[in-house]
Amino acid sequence: MPGFSSFNAIKSNAYSWTTGRYEEFDVKSKDANEPADDRSPSSISEVERPPLRHIDKYIAPECPCLSKRFTVALLACMGFIVMFGMRCNMGLAKLELKKIENTTLSSVDSSIFWGYLVTQVPGGFLATKYPANRLFGGAIGISCLLNFFVPPTLIEAPHLLMCIRVLQGLVEGVTYPSCHGIWRYWAPPLERSKLATLAFCGCYAGVMFGLPIGGILVRHSGWKSPFYFYGFLGITWYLFWIWLVFEKPSKHPTIENRELHYIQSSLGENTSAPPTTFANIPWKCFFTSLPVWAIFVANFCRSWNFYLLVLFQASFVSDVYSIEIEENALLGALPHLLMTIIVPAGGVLADHLRKKGTLTTTQVRKLFNCGGFGMEATFFLVVAFSGTISVAITALTIGVAFSGFAISGFNVNHLDIAPKYASILMGLSNGIGTIAGCICPLVVHKLTDGVTNLKERSDHWSAVFILAACVHFFGVAFYGIFASGELQPWADSDAQEQSQWNPMDETVQMKKSSSLQTNGLLQTQMSANPTYGTVEPPNQQPKFPPPSYPAPPTPPSQAPPPVVNAANPFLTGSNPFRSESVQPQAEDTYLHGTIADRTY
Template sequence: MPFGNFQQLKERILYPAKDATQIAKSSLGRILKKSDDEKGFAKYDELDEVYSEEEEGKYTGSRFNFNFRCNCCKTCSCGQRYVIAFLSSVGFIISFGIRCNMGVAIVTMTKNGSTEDNHLVQRKQQLEHMGNNTNMTIPPQLPEFNWTPETIGVVDSSFFWGYIVTQIPGGYLASRVPANRIFGLAIGVSAFLNLLLPGAAQVHYGLVMAVRILQGLVEGVTYPACHGIWRHWAPPLERSKLATISFCGSYAGAVLGMPLSGILTKQFGWQSGFYVFGVLGIIWSIIWWFFSFERPSKSPYITNEEKIYIETSIGESTSSKDMNTPWVSFFTSMPVYAIIVANFCRSWTFYLLIISQPMYFNEVFKFDITKSGLISALPHLVMAIIVPFGGQLADFLRRRGILSTTVVRKIFNCGGFGLEACFLLGVGITRNTTTAMVCLTLAVGSSGFAISGFNVNHLDIAPRYASILMGLSNGVGTLAGMLCPIFTELLTKGATADEWEVVFIIASVVHFLGITFYGIFASGEKQPWADAPTEDMWKPEDTLKSDGSGKMFSYGAFEDDSGDKGGGVGAPTMNGKPGAVTNGQIPYDYADQYEGPYNAHAKYSFDGPMYQTKEELVQVQAKDRYLTDERDL
């Protein structure tokens, strides 16, 4: 028999058939796997907008998924960053409401007539109404807390003693640990301390000061921490919009905090405001803790489209590991000084109007503005509307390419400051109540556009260090808030209209100086010292891994194992001259004569793409005996 025996014949016929079947199954499996992989690929259009056909409408793994649609991208379901913006805005409302509690309650706490005395008055009126003549005598109505004006002033200002201390440390801390946790913890602790204030007041005003200082210490980190949040969550072309949504809560808090505290104090006693805002703050802190996350990649609620959109838009690693803070660069950068000066100017007027507005109307126009809640809250209500509108407009101009980021920041900041300065002049010069109120409202409202200038500018020039820069600039701004009332008190000792005119002229001049400095030195471009280290920049080879030996080869690379860099065997040559390539560099004199592949590294030469490759067989090695030399013919 030609094949020797029947067993050899069976092997030579059946084994090739089995091998062919196995090859077919393997090929079909690879084809199906490739088809599935292609369906899951993320596709990028001309605007770097990302979407995934596979993820569209897919369940995200959580019962709670907050998704809103916006026009920032065609198919991106961008809900989570707006949830963060909304929740942080509510947090600022509660924070500023807490600050308003003491200012409203202290009026009732130190005025003549206590709760017990009022009950006696009501009892006597009831007896007289029933026709019973009574000789009931009501004792003199004394204040519940006999605090002097100096004590009241110290209690009011003690909050800022702690607030100014933690600005820079809070910014530094927010750059090292999750900023969202710092933000939520700060407001939660401040709310808890608010619950202790009524009891502290019953003990001694010194204890009240101590609690207020602690509140200032913990709330001093809120603004820097908010910038730390947007460092990870805000795409560059949405920074103005998202940041201003957050910050408008500050001004809404000033609008809501005063009247709500007044209503609670009048209806339920001066303690009620502290308890209500304290409980609200704790509830908010719990919600924030479960629905906010340090960065998109850690959120279980975010869609894959939004996560890719945010991370690719930011374009660099946001890790704080081994991040060195360039302190010297901060204090030698003129764009940083431009932000600091702008924050000082804005805070000067902000605290002037917050603290001195009732005194101005009372001394100049004999009008008690505190009795008209709507009129007193109108300026900050307008600002709470203008701030997010300005953010939307600023990002629209940047996104459409109408104006550069630098031009947008300068126009919004200088335009807002300029309008505010002009209207402040009108407030000081006029002697008409209505005109003064209109000018004051327009001045405060105009300043809302400046928030889309200097207050977001930290994220433009140094997103990695935005929280630190915010702490630095806001600390200087808080210093302005502490100095402004002192100068105002010194300039208005006579309580005349002419003295108040000087106060508002000074405020206007401060703004014009801020316009000049910011207009010259501000920038919207990332500064060179703010660039991420090379190892933090995203590169295609970041997705590849070494073979475990520490060597990263790429396609077409070969290793010079000769160990002779001075011209030994195997060294790269130029026109037959060994050793012309030293340390992986091509000498200038040999540049035109080099005949080998360019070696960018000390030990390797490359003649292909800079990507790691591994050798992989494209066809299963044949196992058929009749195709090898092991044939028994």
């Protein structure tokens, strides 16, 4: 029927758009007489599928019109929306609870980050040992369960509340490292920015939705309602996560052959690589590598300003401009609304520039990170000296929007310099960023508490934003000088295998030729002093002079000994002796040559 054919065509076009049109196969239109290309999707052989689970026999684990890797990115984004939406609950609730002391509030604000800090590095290590998708989903699910216990303890038992917040931080600490562990298997190299930023934009979408939703719920249903709302929302998300997301593409029972082939062929299969253990992780290289420190510094700077807005944006607008809580929440959501749009758009643009060869990976990372940080810092200075609410919110919105481009810089950089250790590096860098989350509330409360005069409050909040701008400018300088987008030598498994000690290398010394072969083989030449395969004249003088004989006929000039052609793959290989000179022709006259030539 015409109607169904039109619907199928629309569905096919939508699916091809969401899966990236599979440009990686270079499928082009061909004539009917032209032989089929082995790389085309139709020529990919069927792979063995894992068995279906019980629920999969009734409902397939897939989202219509979405590839499996984009389904993973979308659900990861929703998980971050839930997690960061929960963090907005406390900021709105404390505006209603004026009777709680400020010292208690500052301790509650920072307590989640102390737990969050502890599990960053262990979370990265666990993501290399266990399925990262289970760690990510379980962490958010447990945090949502703990969220139900926050309202009863907020007033009655603040010390018990701090313990609950520390537990939430402990489980949430594995989310960022495990997310990078997921992309280790699911993200093709030229889609890393796009998929990772789509997932991480949930952090900003969570704040964008959390502030207005929380403000409406607090006004109409009381300050406890946001905690219960996000608890139920997170448990519902967890059920969808364990149903639709798998550890690797090869373990997905309904993934298409062409998508599975594309992901695996682009990432490569290194079956000879040893499993990651605590002993074989290059910890010293982590802490002596300047590109790694550039990521650490950038994460600290970004976390300082991000948690400043998440925890204190509502307080800033209320203290300086006396805005009501519901209107405050709507104004606070504006910067994060643009951030939610800019982050995935920046990822698409970054991958486009890299794929077309317009900029190198290093140039893309530095441009996006330094540009985003620099513009946000500039607009934070405008916020510090603004005199009206319209100027402050406009500058804050534009500055936060520009910082969305930085996510395509430092936040994806781990996968560039060390994909094998991306989850561990993410845990380390996010742990350092969490230190900013621990320090920032203490510094802000120190600068703003105990001030009653409106003019003094405005001056103190100006100091807060000037400090935030200086932190970002420092991050721009450090990342711009030391960052890199290239695979580091200590993270290259192939280079490490080639650099392993070989006893034959000490026996036969070989040197590389200055010219390279077009077939990729390494050309070698004989060193100056070969040790095997040649006949050398004796170095010691005989004790007695030899008897004098008639001078033998002068042999014809000999050509230099031939060298085995290193470009011939059938003559070269692991045997180092094939690169040596062939034994030269004998020149002695008492055993070789014809009878007439011999001398006795």
